[in-house]
Amino acid sequence: MVFSSNVFLLYFMPIFFAVYFLTPRKIRNYVLLFASLLFYAYGAPEFIIHLILSTIANFYLVRWMMKAKEKENGKLRTENFPFSVLPPIRSVSPSGFRFPLSKLLCGLSIAISIGLLFYFKYGNFTMQNLNTILGWAGFKSLSWTKILLPIGISFFSFQSVTYTLDTYRGVNKPMERLSDYMLYIVMFPQLIAGPIVRYCDIADQIRNRESLYTDRLHGFYRFVLGLCKKVLIADVIGFQVDQVLGPSNYDVLTSAQLADIANKIAAIDSTTAWITILAFTFQIYFDFAGYSDMAIGLGRMMGFRFPENFDNPYVSTTISEFWRRWHQTFCVFITNYLYFPLGGSRVKTEARKYFNLWFCFLVSGLWHGAAWNFVVYGALQGIFICADKLFLKKFNERMGRIPSVFFTFCLIVLTRCFFRIERIDLSWLFIKRLFAFDFVPFHFGENPHLYVTMLIAAFFSFFTLSKFGLKVQDKVYFTEYNKRQHILAFVVSLCAFVFCLGALNATGFSPFIYFRF
């Protein structure tokens, strides 16, 4: 179920909120948990059992891990341990060798989360490449049944990892109740496309949160804002992108359809190519930021404060800054759970430092999809980040703010080719069309809706370059409204909601891009 669908907007959401707010506070978490499981089961019936079982397994593994850790530290009185079904903890082996059982359990918990992620997301990719290599070497291909990707696995797997590691590191205590942990993992606003909420950020809110009426209103405004970004901007622009580059997922295409796309790309002029990739750059931002707004808004209506996921990424003056502003919760995850464990910047050699940086971006590229284009995308981002540290940042500083924003934006736009076109040969073909310099005159009248929408997208993407823009943004997003402002926002939100409904029904169903990751 996607947020921008009639089923969600007109059936699930009103019924859920009516029931949620009418039930006593004590059982609201159960209502939310039930609704979240229903939400996931609706869209991915074949994976709901897998989600539930892996969540249960992780919950008990972490509890066991903490018991082991505390016993290792000599702090736990075993008789108080609530989970007595598990076998007694053996911290000393019969041979006398002490092995850290807590570490082992921590590793097992992470292995389950990452293992499932790897199996479902990268199994096909790995086998495909393995068979190619075997073919080159003259061996017979291994048989492999293609597996489907469970929706949202990249997000809930990461949340499981944050819980395990943060608990292991002592950042927070393990959860008392399975239902609370399950709620943390499967809560529907952030279940399938984030933001990736760290356990420590939300632990208190799960048991004890306050939902003021103003929060509910702000949540609704935020939700509608996200819906507008998705339906009125991203979908409009995306339609044009799909016209040129075909559907976003090339896995489902036949070779004839791919050949058609290749022919289409080979035939486009440079003007169309630039408009297309620029359009995609805006589309992906408004699509994903729109989804995050909706998730944050839904959470806030229930009293949750999810972390922000975007901070005007296109006004960045360097690629490093861009990654601090783009998909922030993911970047925080990579920093805390990959970059730091690799040693971060506190390593012996400069080369290792740059390798760590580059490697993190390579992994983040691969996280976006199991295909070589994403590997290239991640590798390029890593190279730019390293270049930033080496010389690019200084170069940008000398250029001044506006030129460096423009320069950085151009780099982002170019790398988007590898993000959108899931075949490296086609990405390369497209880049060649960008620089073929066979420009044709631009005709605004050819598609005014697209161009006006792109202008609006550009305006809001760069709006916060000015102080006034920042002020407006702070007012809209982060400041409490007074009575009049509430009435205005209420009326505007309802009108926008109805308008989005019209757009959704007039233009068709529109799935989100980020569900694939």
Added chain:
Amino acid sequence: MKRPVRYTIQFASILVVLLAVLLQGLTHAVNTKPLAGYTDELDTVPLNFSTYYDGTFQDYLTDYAKENTGFREWAIRLYNQVSYSCFNKTHCHFITPGKDGYLFYSEAFREYYGIEPLHFYKTYDNARIWAQKNVRMMNKLRYVLKDYGVEFLCFMAPDKAEIYSEYLPYHEPPKGNVIHTAAYYDSLMTAIGFPHVEMTKWYLAMKDTASFPLFPKRDTHWRYAAVYGFDSLFSYMDSLNGFGIPDIHVNQLIALDTEYLENDEQTLNLLFPIGNDSPKYRADITIDCDEGCHKPKVLFVGDSFIWDLETYMPWKEILADVEIWFYNKAAFVGFDKERHPVTEINRLRSLLNADYVVWYSSGYQWSRASYDFVEDALIQLCVTDSLFDAQIPWVMDSLGNDSAFKAKYYAQHYCEISPDSLRQYAINLLKSNPELIPGLRGEAMPTIRNTKAIALAQQANTIANDKLWKTTLEMAASKTERSFAELLDKEAENVLFGRPLLKDEIQADTATIIQYEVEKLINLWRNDPKQTLFLERKAKDKGKDYETVMQEDARWVIQEKLINGELF
């Protein structure tokens, strides 16, 4: 917790709005003007484990929710209005908005810019090859039909996009050796002398002098101006063989003072009308049918441009009988437009029963020509079942082993399928490429005929055109619960092979036939709610029994038909 009343009310209002939309979607309690345009009817998918697990129920629910969104009509009209007013954009993908409130059919717009052939044939060269093949087969069909006294000709209806191209929106012209399909067909037909009427040029010549718009601003079809097209068509048909078709005089077009939404504008589903600058017209027509004038039987095969003939022309005054094969899919038989799938009627009979067969198409539809009509007609007329079946093995063999053959007939991806599927593919390939069959190959005119089937069809037509004979068979069919078509074929065989005739076996007298006709009419009325209501009122007014009134009225109608010679 801080709970100011106004925030409570505001939040409650949001929930109320959301729930109101939900309830409206479920109950449709508030009447809203339905949206115009066609959508596929949704097939209900029951909720069970299987439909849930494979996602078909979810897909169904998504579609259901979309179709049953509360106040959907208002929301869609609002969005469409904003899109149209601000960006001159429509959400009906068949309609492309032009300048100054003009609307164009999207295919016609693409055809004008030469994009449409690429959509169908990928390259212009393929489009040319296809058109040449079609015209060659059309000429062969004309040659064969001529043997049986049937004139086959072509009518090229005008394209609004060509006539009012100055109102088209901008589009980057495609690169390469562009062809415009209709113009290319016109040149091919002219080159070989195939009889055809090309209306676009004629309309373009008339455009600046006509006192009325040749096309409505917001309609793809030519509507009232169709009368000029059909006037030309019938004159041309008559000139081909001197049949003596009634003279059609289009005196004038009279502007009507009625406000209305044109067809394409309706499908845009806007909140407000685009404008009131495209008046509706009525055609003032007189038909002269003096001595020696004959009303022809015509079979029309083609697109929706035919319906304006029915609306604006006095159809029954010009034609003796008519059949329309709409896109060669749905057959509308007779003036009452009895509808059947084309595949379920005796196509050979229809072809041979007509005095004229008119293949007609508007310009942008030429890329689809001829919806397999010409191919099928050639096979019906020329190829016996045994000859057709004899071709299947070598076509299957070629599909399997001949790479050049495979490449030519786009069958690469069928090579590894099961033999059964390959056989079906070979059959379909033969049906769509009759020139693969010996006797129909190459440039030469067909040397083969489906003689027996043709003789049967002609005999069946003779029987069907004899009203008494036909009615007798219909009566027999209704009594024996067999189909009329079956008895007709049997009777035709009886005649051809000198067997005893059903007509003679039944020996129905006039009274029996009249009684049968009365019963048939009564059955028809019983299924017509309007007629039933009328008869109920009549019975009440006259103080008689409903059944009695119905019997009396039916008998009176049949007697009148008998007197007028309409019965037999």
